[in-house]
Amino acid sequence: MGFSASAGCAQGGCSLPSRARLTLCCFCRKFTSRDFSYHYEGEQFCISFPEKILPFDPSQWAMAWHKSIIKFYRKRKMNRKYIAILVIGLSLAGGIAHADENSLGPLAKMVGVWEGDKGNDVAPAQKSTGAIGAPAASPYFERISIVPGAGATNASEQDLVTVQYHQEVFRKSDKKKFHDQVGYWIWDKKFNTILHSYCIPRAVCITAEGKLEDPNKFEVGTDRAIAESIFMKNNGTTRMFNMSMAVNGDDMKYNQVILTTIYGKDFSHSDSNTLKRVKQ
Numbered sequence: 428m429g430f431s432a433s434a435g436c437a438q439g440g441c442s443l444p445s446r447a448r449l450t451l452c453c454f455c456r457k458f459t460s461r462d463f464s465y466h467y468e469g470e471q472f473c474i475s476f477p478e479k480i481l482p483f484d485p486s487q488w489a490m491a492w493h494k495s496i497i498k499f500y501r502k503r504k505m506n507r508k509y510i511a512i513l514v515i516g517l518s519l520a521g522g523i524a525h526a527d528e529n530s531l532g533p534l535a536k537m538v539g540v541w542e543g544d545k546g547n548d549v550a551p552a553q554k555s556t557g558a559i560g561a562p563a564a565s566p567y568f569e570r571i572s573i574v575p576g577a578g579a580t581n582a583s584e585q586d587l588v589t590v591q592y593h594q595e596v597f598r599k600s601d602k603k604k605f606h607d608q609v610g611y612w613i614w615d616k617k618f619n620t621i622l623h624s625y626c627i628p629r630a631v632c633i634t635a636e637g638k639l640e641d642p643n644k645f646e647v648g649t650d651r652a653i654a655e656s657i658f659m660k661n662n663g664t665t666r667m668f669n670m671s672m673a674v675n676g677d678d679m680k681y682n683q684v685i686l687t688t689i690y691g692k693d694f695s696h697s698d699s700n701t702l703k704r705v706k707q
């Protein structure tokens with residue numbers, strides 16, 4: 428097979444020469460540099476990956492792949508080239524997915540689908556209720572779907588990782604959806620900060636943040652990072668948002684308070700719920 432050799436594998440089990448720029452030989456598990464390649468000799472495939480893509484040792488799953496692919500090869504007498512491409516493709520896909528999971532830090536535990544039916548909302552009653560602006564309580568159930576999101580580098584120095592979510596809230600009395608929200612939970616490792624950035628279809632968006640003091644409980648708030656429509660600014664402005672979000676194993680619990688000025692007075696609009704993870 429086409430590969431060039433320089434530094435040989437240091438440990439036993441791999442008779443293969445490793446390329447000068449190889450990063451990892453799956454048999455000898457030795458990282459050397461940042462190249463990507465594979466080599467094949469006899470019955471062994473060796474694969475190397477760039478450190479940037481795989482900041483962990485993929486040798487466990489790579490070994491398993493080696494074995495099954497070689498078995499397959501023996502049976503089918505398939506062309507080596509196709510097998511090598513298959514090994515590399517599948518291994519990389521697995522590796523990248525694994526790397527994503529690893530890099531979510533304190534947000535990793537949020538990924539999944541969560542459901543809870545102990546929700547309690549206190550919001551200003553609308554005109555149609557006959558008690559305009561009075562506190563109206565609505566028990567609710569909800570589903571929150573959270574998946575790994577895209578990261579970002581800001582102003583050349585802030586490195587962010589995210590999970591993104593969709594929250595759907597249903598009033599218990601009529602089972603109608605009465606709140607919908609999309610957003611991100613964001614981890615800034617360097618500045619040890621958690622951010623919560625989201626929008627709701629009343630034309631209001633919020634970015635709240637707080638120091639990461641407890642990896643299982645995020646406390647975020649803001650009285651300034653609030654974007655709202657002109658109508659909401661004039662008729663139901665949001666002035667402050669505070670939230671605590673705790674995740675332990677398959678249990679999630681949140682409390683939030685939205686301070687709004689509506690119908691000529693301040694109102695503390697609050698929501699809380701406990702949820703269970705129903706799908707990873």
Ligand code: HEM
Binds near residue numbers: 551552606664
């Ligand atoms: C689980 C989360 C939430 C639920 C269940 C909920 C529910 C409600 C309900 C029932 C009302 C009364 C008006 C209506 O019947 O539509 C209301 C009003 C309002 N909510 Fe929420 N809300 C939630 C989260 C939020 C958040 C996160 C914000 C702001 C960022 C917000 C901002 C407002 C505002 C400004 C009003 C006043 C609008 C009006 O009554 O005309 N809500 N909410």
